[in-house]
Amino acid sequence: xxxxxxxxxxxxxxxxxxxxxxxxxxxxxxxxxxxxxxxxxxxxxxxxxxxxxxxxxxxxxxxxxxxxxxxxxxxxxxxxxxxxxxxxxxxxxxxxxxxxxxxxxxxxxxxxxxxxxxxxxxxxxxxxxxxxxxxxxxxxxxxxxxxxxxxxxxxxxxxxxxxxxxxxxxxxxxxxxxxxxxxxxxxxxxxxxxxxxxxxxxxxxxxxxxxxxxxxxxxxxxxxxxxxxxxxxxxxxxxxxxxxxxxxxxxxxxxxxxxxxxxxxxxxxxxxx
Amino acid sequence: xxxxxxxxxxxxxxxxxxxxxxxxxxxxxxxxxxxxxxxxxxxxxxxxxxxxxxxxxxxxxxxxxxxxxxxxxxxxxxxxxxxxxxxxxxxxxxxxxxxxxxxxxxxxxxxxxxxxxxxxxxxxxxxxxxxxxxxxxxxxxxxxxxxxxxxxxxxxxxxxxxxxxxxxxxxxxxxxxxxxxxxxxxxxxxxxxxxxxxxxxxxxxxxxxxxxxxxxxxxxxxxxxxxxxxxxxxxxxxxxxxxxxxxxxxxxxxxxxxxxxxxxxxxxxxxxxxxxxxxxxxxxxxxxxxxxxxxxxxxxxxxxxxxxxxxxxxxxxxxx
Numbered sequence: 001x002x003x004x005x006x007x008x009x010x011x012x013x014x015x016x017x018x019x020x021x022x023x024x025x026x027x028x029x030x031x032x033x034x035x036x037x038x039x040x041x042x043x044x045x046x047x048x049x050x051x052x053x054x055x056x057x058x059x060x061x062x063x064x065x066x067x068x069x070x071x072x073x074x075x076x077x078x079x080x081x082x083x084x085x086x087x088x089x090x091x092x093x094x095x096x097x098x099x100x101x102x103x104x105x106x107x108x109x110x111x112x113x114x115x116x117x118x119x120x121x122x123x124x125x126x127x128x129x130x131x132x133x134x135x136x137x138x139x140x141x142x143x144x145x146x147x148x149x150x151x152x153x154x155x156x157x158x159x160x161x162x163x164x165x166x167x168x169x170x171x172x173x174x175x176x177x178x179x180x181x182x183x184x185x186x187x188x189x190x191x192x193x194x195x196x197x198x199x200x201x202x203x204x205x206x207x208x209x210x211x212x213x214x215x216x217x218x219x220x221x222x223x224x225x226x227x228x229x230x231x232x233x234x235x236x237x238x239x240x241x242x243x244x245x246x247x248x249x250x251x252x253x254x255x256x257x258x259x260x261x262x263x264x265x266x267x268x269x270x271x272x273x
Numbered sequence: 274x275x276x277x278x279x280x281x282x283x284x285x286x287x288x289x290x291x292x293x294x295x296x297x298x299x300x301x302x303x304x305x306x307x308x309x310x311x312x313x314x315x316x317x318x319x320x321x322x323x324x325x326x327x328x329x330x331x332x333x334x335x336x337x338x339x340x341x342x343x344x345x346x347x348x349x350x351x352x353x354x355x356x357x358x359x360x361x362x363x364x365x366x367x368x369x370x371x372x373x374x375x376x377x378x379x380x381x382x383x384x385x386x387x388x389x390x391x392x393x394x395x396x397x398x399x400x401x402x403x404x405x406x407x408x409x410x411x412x413x414x415x416x417x418x419x420x421x422x423x424x425x426x427x428x429x430x431x432x433x434x435x436x437x438x439x440x441x442x443x444x445x446x447x448x449x450x451x452x453x454x455x456x457x458x459x460x461x462x463x464x465x466x467x468x469x470x471x472x473x474x475x476x477x478x479x480x481x482x483x484x485x486x487x488x489x490x491x492x493x494x495x496x497x498x499x500x501x502x503x504x505x506x507x508x509x510x511x512x513x514x515x516x517x518x519x520x521x522x523x524x525x526x527x528x529x530x531x532x533x534x535x536x537x538x539x540x541x542x543x544x545x546x547x548x549x550x551x552x553x554x555x556x557x558x559x560x561x562x563x564x565x566x567x568x569x570x571x572x573x574x575x576x577x578x579x580x581x582x583x584x585x586x587x588x589x590x591x592x593x
Contacts, residue, residue, distance in 0.1 A: 005487040013546060014482065014525050021520040162523075266358035268522045270320050 008174035015159040019051035025273040030131030035059040037071035041136040046175045058129045059086040062118045111190035115151030132156035140165040145244020165204040309555040312342035313530035317519025320354035344386040348517035351390035355479035365394035368405045382407035399434035414442040416451040441469035454478040467508040478516040482527040506537030535563035
């Protein structure tokens with residue numbers, strides 16, 4: 001069993017410093033977060049409040065008519081606990097006319113449309129509240145590519161993208177996120193009964209452990225098998241990481257000139273600040 | 274303070290008797306009964322904004338001066354920021370009196386000695402990660418980083434030229450050596466500085482924090498602190514380390530300046546993650562006391578090292 005335990009004091013200090021630095025250097029002092037009622041957005045939100053102050057973080061709840069009532073309630077719990085401004089903007093009336101255009105629309109397509117609609121709402125609220133959109137994707141789902149491109153993966157900065165799911169849970173406990181949010185089964189809540197682990201076909205615990213060996217410790221396939229992982233599972237994860245690399249990148253630009261964005265036009269985002 | 278009498282030996286001396294004699298000459302208690310008030314400025318920088326960073330240097334210099342510091346050390350690339358990439362050419366400076374940045378720093382060095390991190394551009398337009406030692410309005414020494422990490426999150430070799438010398442130099446506090454970050458991740462540069470007479474090694478860094486686990490310190494901080502302490506212990510010398518702070522995109526530089534004395538004991542430590550000016554009073558007589566007890570320098574068998582190195586290199590067993 002791999003020990004993924006982190007020192008939560010150090011993590012908290014670094015991640016709040018990161019939010020404060022990167023938000024202010026971009027010329028902002030506020031943040032906007034889509035609060036789903038799940039643990040990832042709850043943690044990002046709590047970190048942003050730590051970094052920027054409770055009056056400077058806007059939580060936006062964006063339910064669809066079939067969303068679980070628990071999601072709204074859990075988000076409400078956190079909003080009250082953190083004493084932050086919030087808005088509830090239902091996306092039903094935005095996405096249903098789109099769904100109605102194609103009677104053959106699938107569950108997956110609907111889910112993607114809903115996730116991207118939420119992105120549109122968040123970026124609009126970013127303009128209204130004058131705050132940057134804070135990301136809520138953790139390392140496990142980023143590596144697995146378990147996200148909708150330009151949907152839930154869209155943000156200005158992401159404080160929790162280098163924390164595996166187990167570490168998100170550990171830090172969330174340290175930051176006093178309500179237990180009911182930490183303990184419930186992770187779900188994108190795009191359709192009734194959906195759970196991440198049901199859809200992925202394995203548990204986050206298994207994925208965390210294996211990804212840590214593959215990515216952080218640079219284990220080979222055989223070394224992972226020797227460490228006790230099922231060969232088929234290891235292959236499945238390796239393939240999944242490779243197949244979803246496009247989701248972790250900006251679109252490649254075809255090179256024509258001597259200097260091309262993405263290849264030899266290299267500057268950090270913090271350039272000049 | 275009178276300049277100590279000094280005998281210049283060739284840099285690649287390999288005679289153990291010469292080394293021990295040099296040590297005795299430089300650091301008999303009579304000649305070197307002095308204290309060095311050292312200050313380490315672990316600052317955050319603006320990426321590519323030299324003017325703004327210079328202002329911060331001047332501010333820290335004033336603060337160090339008002340606290341009666343003799344020598345103030347800034348981190349690696351303190352005038353420019355670290356992940357420069359394509360900014361490199363536009364932030365390069367020459368450490369000369371007519372340079373618009375260095376003229377201010379050279380002027381300030383009349384009050385206290387300074388170690389400044391910058392991008393040095395040579396006459397043939399090669400760009401180096403550099404540290405300059407300034408004193409009394411003069412450039413005493415410039416070190417070009419000799420090890421450019423180009424792996425993992427680092428890409429220095431893509432943007433910078435490799436320095437090609439490791440030299441100690443004389444200052445009003447004795448003989449000093451400068452190294453920059455990855456330089457001291459390798460054992461040979463501190464070892465060479467030691468043989469070249471440095472009794473105070475000044476390391477500057479822009480070290481990104483990494484390796485969070487269940488411990489109180491990041492892996493990168495633990496590693497750097499461990500080797501700093503080891504060099505001070507093994508070389509019975511003062512080792513000062515100044516690492517910057519602040520973020521550049523997702524990278525956090527962890528700070529945590531340290532000074533270890535010739536016994537390998539920590540005499541000063543700056544905080545992690547925040548800007549600070551850390552002061553340390555170095556009792557240079559500690560060199561004499563430690564080396565009287567533990568004559569590692571006297572007994573260092575440089576001729577043996579050279580003989581074995583010649584053999585190893587001749588057989589092609591080394592990297593280079």
